[in-house]
Amino acid sequence: MARELPSAAVGLFGRRKAAEQALAQAQAELRALQAQAAAAESAKEQAANERDLLALERDGLAETVQQQDTALADAQKAVDAARNEVSAAQAAEAEARESARKAAEGESDDPGPSWPLVLADMTRRWANTVGIQPGDRAMKATEVHEQLAEALDREVERVREEVGVSVTVTVAGQLSTNQPAVFLLAATDLLGAMVSTCERVSLAIEDGLVITGEVFAELGDDIEVSRRRAVDAGLTVDEIEVEDERVQVRLRS
Numbered sequence: 041m042a043r044e045l046p047s048a049a050v051g052l053f054g055r056r057k058a059a060e061q062a063l064a065q066a067q068a069e070l071r072a073l074q075a076q077a078a079a080a081e082s083a084k085e086q087a088a089n090e091r092d093l094l095a096l097e098r099d100g101l102a103e104t105v106q107q108q109d110t111a112l113a114d115a116q117k118a119v120d121a122a123r124n125e126v127s128a129a130q131a132a133e134a135e136a137r138e139s140a141r142k143a144a145e146g147e148s149d150d151p152g153p154s155w156p157l158v159l160a161d162m163t164r165r166w167a168n169t170v171g172i173q174p175g176d177r178a179m180k181a182t183e184v185h186e187q188l189a190e191a192l193d194r195e196v197e198r199v200r201e202e203v204g205v206s207v208t209v210t211v212a213g214q215l216s217t218n219q220p221a222v223f224l225l226a227a228t229d230l231l232g233a234m235v236s237t238c239e240r241v242s243l244a245i246e247d248g249l250v251i252t253g254e255v256f257a258e259l260g261d262d263i264e265v266s267r268r269r270a271v272d273a274g275l276t277v278d279e280i281e282v283e284d285e286r287v288q289v290r291l292r293s
Contacts, residue, residue: 151184154221159191162224166194169202188215188224189245195228196243205235213246217293219274226270226277227291233266238287248292255285263289
């Protein structure tokens with residue numbers, strides 16, 4: 041006949057069995073957690089490696105970009121320097137061509153040593169006639185062709201004040217001559233001959249100087265004699281044109 045275990049023994053055995061099952065389950069969960077932790081650590085290490093690789097690539101790209109920026113800046117400097125050299129060469133070439141042209145045509149930027157003397161003499165005569173104080177007598181123009189036009193304008197003002205003849209001047213061009221002193225003296229000589237004959241005189245500064253006189257009683261030969269003096273001085277002066285009560289002469293620059 042089978043022997044039955046006491047009830048207390050049965051209870052202990054059951055608790056032990058349950059504890060063993062709980063331990064086994066806990067150990068299984070621990071192993072699962074350990075596997076998950078290992079996978080996470082592996083993923084962490086992989087992410088760190090990828091991060092390090094990306095950082096290296098980033099640093100390499102940054103260095104490459106910096107090198108390219110430096111190379112681009114150097115190339116731009118070279119281009120700018122080349123452009124400046126080309127511009128300087130073109131300017132020098134243009135200046136050389138202009139110098140060659142002036143040399144071929146007998147022109148010069150140097151008005152000669154007599155030019156300041158002529159201007160000074162005309163300035164004094166103009167100032168004394170018109171009544172200009174010494175501090176206000178300096179010419180405004182600095183270029184020779186501008187000084188020539190300003191001197192003619194002053195001479196017109198002086199003649200108008202001194203002689204009383206109606207004299208006007210208009211500027212529609214630029215006087216360029218390699219003999220400004222001779223040109224100015226010839227122009228004032230022709231102007232003097234014209235105002236001694238005509239009642240109204242006008243000067244037009246174009247590519248040369250056109251002096252026109254109107255309403256004259258008797259022409260005489262003063263203007264022609266003055267024209268010949270200008271020609272003898274080496275200037276180009278057109279023949280005198282006479283029509284009704286109008287006489288005109290062109291002094292070419």
